[in-house]
Amino acid sequence: MQNLWLIPALPFIGFLINGILGRKLSKAVVSAIAVLSVVLSFGLVVSVGLSSGWGEHPIHQHYFTWIRSGGVDIGWDFMVDKLTMIMLMVVTGIGSLIHIYATGYMAHEEGYYRFFAYLNLFMFFMLNLVLGANYLLLFVGWEGVGLCSYLLIGFYFVKKSATTAGNKAFIVNRIGDFGFSLAMFLIFITFGSLDFGKVLSAAPGKPVEVLTAIALLMLLGATGKSAQIPLYVWLPDAMEGPTPVSALIHAATMVTAGVYMCSRSAAIFLKAPIAMETVAIVGLATAVFAATIGLTQYDIKKVFAYSTVSQLGYMFLGVGVGAFSAGIWHLMTHAFFKALLFMGAGSVIHACGGEQDMRKMGGLKKYTPWTCGVLACASLAIAGVPGTSGFFSKDAILTAAYGHAPWMFWVGVVTAGMTAFYVWRAFWMTFWGEYRGGDAGHSHDHGHAHTHGHDDHAHAHNHSHDHDHDHGHSHSHDDHGHDHHGTPHESPWSMLAPLVVLAFLSLAGGFLFNVPKFLESMFPLHEEVPNEEMLMGVSIFAGLIGIALSYFMYVANKELPGKIRKALGGIYTLVYNKYFVDEFYDATVVRPIIEGSTEVLWHGLDQGVIDGAVNGAGTGSRSIGGVLKHLQSGNIRSYATWVVVGAVILLITVGMNGGLIR
Amino acid sequence: MDPQVLMQTLGKGVPTSWYLALSAVLFTIGVAGFILRRNIITVFMCIELMLNAVNLSFIAFAHEHRQVSGHLFTFFVMVVAAAEAAVGLAIILTVFKNRSTLNIDEIDSLKN
C-alpha cells in the first residue's frame, strides 16, 4: 500500500526547509533539496502507478476530517485513478525537468532559495489539486497554485509591473474561483456531499437545470484558472515571472487545471448539453482570438503566452464537444511542447542576456545550436506536423469537433494554421537571419529599428503597449541578471538536458502515450467520423501552410510583413494592442469600482450620509442646548420668576383637573 | 360676616382657614419681594418670610389634625433656616467684600 500523502508532502518539506533555512544554505544545497524532493515525488508516482496498474485499480485514502459541521463532512482524502495518474505523471515529470532547468537558469539570481521554495510549494498545491478526492480539496490546490503563481509572477518584487501582474493574476483568478465556489455550494445542496465518488455517481439522476447551473459556474472557474475568454487577461501579463515559472505554471500544469476539473466532472457536464456547448464555444473563441493576437507580438514570451491561451482553448473545445480524453491528451502533449517552447525561449533569453524582443534577436542558430534544435522540435509539434505529439492530440480534438459541428472544425483548422504561422515566425525571427542585438544600452526605439524593416510602423501605435511596462522596456523584461556579453552564448547543460528530454517527448509523445485508449474505461472513445483521412489531411495542410507562409514572410521576403502591416492599418493596430481588452476592462470595471468606491461609497455614503447623520445628531443636540442655554441668565430674580410661573401653571393644571385625587 | 356667627365661630377658636389665609398672604408677600426687590438682604429676608409662612401652615394643620408631625417639620425648618441664615449672611458679606454691591442683578456669574 502506497502512502499517497507522501507525494505532495515531499515538495512541501522541501518548501519548509528552503523557505525557513534557505537564506543560510548554499545554492547547491538549496537546489539539491528542491530538485530531489520533486524527483522523489516523481519516483513515488511511478511506484504508485506500477502497484495500481497505472490507475486500473483506483486507490482512495482517508487521512483526517478537515471540516465537519451540520451535514458538511469534508475529509482530507486522496485518490488515484487513471485520470489522476496522467495528471500526476505530467505534473511531477515535467515539474522535475523544470526544477533541474531552473537550477541553471536561476543560478545567478538573488533570492535563489526563495524561488525554489515557491516552486516546491507550487508542486505541493498542484499535487493536492490532482490528488484530492473531493471538490473542496481540489479547491485547496486550485487556490494554492493561484497563490504560488502570484508569488512567482511577482518574484522580482522590486519591479512594479511584475507585482501588478501578480495581483492581476490572483484577482482575475478570484473571479473564476467565485464561480467555482458557487458551483461547490450548489453541488453540496444538490448532492449532500462534495466527494467525487458520491457526486459523480449520483449526477445522472439530478435535474438538468441544476446540473447546467453547476457546470456553467464551474466553467467560470475554469475560465479564470485556464485563461479563457473573458478572464484570459492575466496570463500574458504573467510572463513577468521568471521563465521556468512560465513553463511550469503558465504552460504545463496550473493553467490546465480547468481542463482537469471539467474532465473530472464529466458526469455532470455530459448531462448538461447547454453547458457543453458553451464550453466548446468559449474554447473555440479563445483559440481564435488569442491566435490572432499571437500573430503580431514581438516579445517572444508573449507570443508563447498567447499561444498557450489559444491551445487551452483547443482543450476546452475538446472537452466541450465531449472528447474529454482528447482534451486530456492535448493537455499532456501541450505540456511537453509548450514547456519546451518556454524553456527554449528562456534559453534564448539567457543567451541574449535578458533580451526578450525578437526584433533584437536573429541568427542565433549558429550561437545556440542545441536550443535551436530543440525549439524546432517543439515548433513542429505545435504546428501539428504528422508524427509529432501535437499532431495526434490536435487531430483527435478536431475530428471530434467535426463530429459535433463541422463549422467548429473549420474554425479550428484556421486556428491551427495561425498557430503554425506565429510559432514558426518566432522561430525564424530568432534563429535565422543576422544577429540584430549586441549593442547593449541602445534603445530599440526609432532609427535603430528602421534599418530592419520589421517594425517601421509599430512604434507609432505602441504607447499603450509601453504603458503596460513602465519599467525596463528598453532592457530586460525578465530582469534576468546577466551582463550582456556582446555575443549570444549557449546555455549550460543543466538547462539543455531537460530540453532534450522534452524535445524527445514532443516528437514521440503521441506514439508513446495513447491517452484516449488509456482512458477508454472512463471516457468512451469517440465514435468514428466519416472522411477522417480527409479531415486529417486538411489540418496537416493548414499547419504546413502556416510554416511555409512564415518562412516566406520572415526569411525569404523580409519586406512583406511591413507592407502587410501598412495595408491592414487600423486592424493591425487593433490586434497588435490585443484588441484593447485590458483598456476596456480598465475603463468599464476597474476605474468605476475605484472611483465609485472613493466618491460614492466612502466620501458620499460613509462620510457623507452615515457620519453626517451621526455628527448631525451631535450638532443637533448642541444647537438645541444653544437655544436652551439662554434660559440660564444668571439673574436670580428671573429664576424665581420661572419658579413662580411653574408653580402657577401646576396649580392651574391641578385645579382644572378637579384637584388632587384622594 | 354676621357678628353672631363670628362670635360663635371664634368661641370654638380661630378657624384653621384663617391661619392658612394668613400663611398664603405672608408667602405671597415673600414671593413678591423675592422677585421684585433688588437688595440682596431684602431678598434674603423674603426667603425667611416664605419659610415662616410655611411654618405657620404646618402648625395650623398640626393643630387641626391633632398630630405632632407638623411641629416636627416646623422645628426642622427653623433649624435649617437658622443654618441658612448663618451661611447666607456669610456669603452675602463675602459677595459684598468682593463686588462692593448688594444689587442682585449685578451678581450673575452663574451664567455660562
Add this chain to the structure above:
Amino acid sequence: MNLLDLVIAIPAIGFLVALIIPRVMEKITRLLVMGFALLTFVVSLGLVSGFQSGVNGLQFESNKIWIANPEIHYHVGIDGLSLWLIILSTFLTPIAILLSWKYVQHRIKEFYAFLLLLECGLVGVFAAYDLFLFYTFWEVVLVPMYFLIGIWGHDRRIYATVKFFLYTMVGSVLMLAAIIFLYTQAHTFDYAEILAQLGSGKIALDHGTETLLFLAFFLAFAIKVPLFPLHTWLPDAHVEAPTAGSVMLASVMLKMGTYGLVRFCLPMFPIAAKENAPWIVILAITGIIVGALVALVQPNMKKLVAYSSVSHLGFVVLGIFSFTQVGLDGAVYQMLNHGISTGALFLLVGFLYERQHSLAIKDFGGVATVAPWLSILFLITTLASIGLPTLNNFVGEFLVLQGAAQANFSWAVFAAFGVILSACYMLWMYQRVFFGALAHSVKHHVTDLSPREWACAVPLIVMMVWMGMYSQSFIPAISEANARILDRTAKAGLIKMTPHVAVNAGTSNFAPAGGGNAHAR
C-alpha cells in the same frame, strides 16, 4: 470557586494590583501584569481540558446571589459557544501586553491596568448568565477601551472616543430597557430562568412586544458588531487607538456583538429573529460589499483593515441569520478566525507604525527588501484574511457561505463578491507597502522583527494554520451549542426545512429534545 471564576477573578485582581504599584516601578509593573495575563491564559486552558462534550447545559457553572433585592445573581457558566471566545480573550491579552512593551511609554501602569480590566470584562461578558450581570460586564468593557483610545491614541483620539462611546451607549441603553422589561415580566434576571419561562409560555409576549424587544437587543449588538450602516465608529476608533487597543477591539470586542446575537437574540426571540432576518441579511451583505469596496480605496492601513473588519463581520451576521447549522457554526468559527487574523493584521501594522511613525500606505514601499520576515508574516496573515484554503478564514467563510446558500442561494452569490474584493484590497495594499522600489525613509527606519515581536506574531500564525487545517479541534463544541440554539428556533416554527437540509440536520449532532429547558439547570 471553580476555574471559570478564577479566569474572571485573576485579571480583576491584576487590575487592582497594577493600580497600587508605585508609578516608578515600570519594569515590575510590566512583568507583573504579564504574569497575571499569562496565569489567566494558563488557567483558561483548564477550561478546554475540562470541557465535556455532550453535556446539555452549562459547564463550570457558578451561581451566587450578588444583590439581594432585586435579586441579581453572579451566575456564570460556559458552553461551546463561550468557551473559545473566552480562550480568544485570554490568548490575546498577553500578546497585547507584550506588543505594547515599547509602544507605551507614559502612564504605563494605567495602560496595563486597563488592559487587565478589559480582559476581565470580556471574559465576564462571554460567561455571564444573568442578564443584569451581562449588562454590567458589557459596560465594564466600554470603560477601559474608552481610556485606552482616549489617553494613548493618536491625534484625533478625543473625537474617536466620544463617537465610540456614544454610539455604543445608544444601543446598550436600549438593551438595558429591554432587560428591565423582561425583569418585570419574569421577575428574575437569570437568563436560564427567563429562557425557560419564554419556552414554556409562562411569559407570553405578543408579537409586537417580541419584535420591539428583539430590536432593542439587536440594535445594541448590531452597533457593536458593527453591522452596516452602524459601522462608522469603527474606522475612527481603530485609526486612533494604540496597537494593543486595536487588537483587542477588533479581535474580541466586536465579537461581543455577534456573540450577543447568537446567545440572546436567537433563543429569546426566535420568531422575531426569523421575521427580521431578510433585511438583516441584506444589511449584512451590503456591509460585506460596501465594507470591501471602501477598504479598497483607503489610504490608511489601519482604516483599510478596519473596513475589512466590517466586511468580515458581515459574513458572521449572514451566517447567524441563515438559521442553518452549517451557517451558524461557520459564523461562530469565523468570529474566532477574524479574531486571530485581523488581530494579527493590526499587530503587524502596529509594528510598521512603530518603525515608520506613519500609517499612510504611500509612506511605505519596498519593505520586503529590508524586512523579509516581517513581510512573510504579513503575507501569511494577508492570505489568511482573504480566505486562502489551509488557513483559518477559509473554513469559516466556506461554512458561512454554504449555510447561506442553503438558506437562499442568491445570498451566497452576493456575499461571495466579498471574497473577490477581499483579495483586491489586501493584495493591493500589500503590493504598495511591501513591494516596489525601496523608499528612502523605509530604508532608514524599517528593520526586521525583533525577538519580542516574533513572540507576539508566531502564536497567531500558528493558530491560523491550526484552525485552517484542523478545525475539528474547535468546531464540535461549537456545533453542540449551536444545535441547541437552532433546536429552540426550530421549535418556534422557524426553519422551513427543505428536504435535504432536513437530511443534513438528521446527521448532525442535534441535541436531544431539550427545548426551552435546554439551558435550565
